[in-house]
Amino acid sequence: MSTEPQQQEDPAPAGRTAGEAAGTSTGKAAGKTAAKTAGETRDIPAPAGIRHKGPLELRRKAAKVTMSDRTLLDTKGPGQFVHTDPWRVLRIQSEFVEGFGALADLGPAVSVFGSARTVPGSLNYELAVEVGRQLAEAGLAVITGGGPGSMEAANKGAVQGNGVSVGLGIELPFEQGMNQWVDLGINFRYFFARKTMFVKYAQGFIVLPGGLGTLDELFEAMVLVQTRKVTSFPIVLIGTAFWSPMLDWIQTTLVAEGMMSEEDLDLLQVVDDPALAVELVVEGAARHRNPNGSTTGNGSSPGAAGGTRG
Helix, strand or coil, rough: CCCCCCCCCCCCCCCCHHHHHHCHHHHHHHHHHHHHHHHCCCCCCHHHEEEECEEEEEHHHHCCCHHHHHHHHHCCCCCCCCCCHHHHHHHHHHHHHHHHHHHHCCCCEEEECCCCCCCCHHHHHHHHHHHHHHHHHHHHHHHECCCCCCHHHHHHHHCCCCCEEEEEECCCCCCCCCCCCCCCEEEEECCCHHHHHHHHHHCCCCECCCHHHHHHHHHHHHHHHCCCCCCCCCCEEEHHHHHHHHHHHHHHHHCCCCCCCCHHHHHHEEEECHHHHHHHHHHHHHHCCCCCCCCCCCCCCCHHHHCCCC
16 A cells, blocks of 8 residues: 555546546546536536526526415415515505506407316327317407416417416416417416406306316316306306216216206206307307397396305
């Protein structure tokens, strides 16, 4: 074993590898390659590292934030609201003001809902494209949640139909981001503010197959029409095979046990043809603009007169 003191090497500067600092040709080459690669990829954000928080777009370390909805709804202890919630009301107010201002001149529109997991090229994706296109050609703006899947498809169809394509995004722990077919996009922190925009500026719903978010929006629309919070508001489901089991359960369980009126099922219309779905909401939109005209159809059924049961 050598007893000679080993020479201390200078620490490797930033951007160099240990091999490069050691002076070997292999190490130098590897170090340069690594440094170059690091420099190149530094400017390319990882898709999972982007987060929208209201109007803000955050990347990398700045994206590690708590969702505003969660902060609002998670009460930490007695008296907590005295220090936080009154100020949060101003932020909530700003979301409503921003949404109202952005959509005030939108004109007649229909909200289209469906799964974010719908795969491009699938039957449901193509149905959503066709729905968006035909709505635009009928002179109606298309409003979606602004995300991927069926939302993206409906926005794409609206653009192809030379119409107005709107996306209402939401802050989520798994960031989706606004799809590329959105012309007018608004990002929200709070679900309830976003939901208000879906209903306030739409004159009907077209609902494609979807999961929990789609069901949430569907049943909220049903309650609003059933309680006459909105009038002449058509709700059209596309996909008989997908929706029939749910409708059967409503009929054999909720109606059978007296938890809702059978007439409430008239709030929904189920079709397979995108053209028919668009035709039904166009008729409903006309009634919405002229509530003193024809009163047949959704929003005026006997079931709409009573409150919800349950």
